[in-house]
Amino acid sequence: MVTNDDGVYAKGLNALVEVLHLFGDLLVVAPDSARSGTSHAITANLPIRLKMLQEGDGLAIYSCSGTPVDCVKLAFSQLCEDRKPDYVISGINHGANTSISVIYSGTMGAAIEGCVHAVPSVGFSLCDFSPEADFSRAKVAVARVFQELLENGLPLGVCLNVNIPKGEIKGIKLCRQAHGKWEEEFEARKDPHQRDYFWLTGNFKNYEPDNELTDEFALANGYVSSVPISIDMTAYQVFDSLNDWKIW
């Protein structure tokens, strides 16, 4: 099963479909337009529409009025009665989803939802925001990672966040999420009636640019970054210190 957050007509989705169709049958369910920054959102208060765009030759494509996570949920519960998807692959996103961006990313929201459904899942992103980005090198990287995924699978409860550099690719690294944050995040303007409004904007600040273990470092040096992401968000490492609290 294939999805994304840039919408069913995005070039990156098409690139992903081209690669993965070489490996097997595909069910594509993707948003009918861009859903960037939708994270793990679900559509709780509106009905959701599905529209079949194409079917045949082992490739079915649906557009969906919901979020990327809705797309995954619909694929599993409505579109696959006899045969559940073996994998959920999301992307290729137009733009990076590194470091803390994993929690804002609709691309990764879908991959995490695939992981919740207990199938090996990966989100792919290219570090190029352009709608006309060149995905030719990225497609090779996707094929390499997916081939390895076919052979090894992934541990239960863990999916992969794969980011691909814009230029030449030196190799693929297993990384951890860099510590960082988006800063100065709004532009205040006045509308023609002198009322304030705000546009979300900002700059990413990497708190550890020299750390070789991080996704940001790998990408800055021309490598594809692969970060294993846990759907269990419990901070096990702080249980000892929190046990000192008097209220338990």
Add this chain to the structure above:
Amino acid sequence: MVTNDDGVYAKGLNALVEVLHLFGDLLVVAPDSARSGTSHAITANLPIRLKMLQEGDGLAIYSCSGTPVDCVKLAFSQLCEDRKPDYVISGINHGANTSISVIYSGTMGAAIEGCVHAVPSVGFSLCDFSPEADFSRAKVAVARVFQELLENGLPLGVCLNVNIPKGEIKGIKLCRQAHGKWEEEFEARKDPHQRDYFWLTGNFKNYEPDNELTDEFALANGYVSSVPISIDMTAYQVFDSLNDWKIW
């Protein structure tokens, strides 16, 4: 700073404000209507509006057209030039946010965003979906947890997901996220023009109902559950096994 995902007029937000105003000045920035299930979504493609509803006596209340995460971002970058919030507290949500629901929850999205801004942050939820839920016991639990938070703070990169049972409260437990999943998640209908549409629905399936370490177990036995949540989603525990992949 106080926010929620049920909207600025929700009874649960009002209950939270009543408790926390006993401890200090409050800046409330909350969505102008319900934003359930918005997770960590941000508003990337629309302008965002803020409206001041009340100010004075150490209590400022704004409604916001964006998501809970937008509310936190706006509070820090636009509404607090001289004095950044010391804490971000989200809730009290009408309905549980236990187990895997932490990744769908707008309440927890806001708490996690507070944590990204490096201040101690907590999301509170009451296990009662009713708009008219009784928050009187929940307010006592909030005060107990917040008092402890004032004394101890939280480790950097970790926030708390606190769920409060509906009835009598036996105590407060430090827990981990239960392993579980939402199942059978859509209801298919036909509109008056015979076109299909879908409503998201479903039942929560707890994969380990007898595990005493989990949030679900604590709540089922009348205890408040407190799960420390990490903003670093890297699955460190699988690095050894993934190192066997040949592509690195």
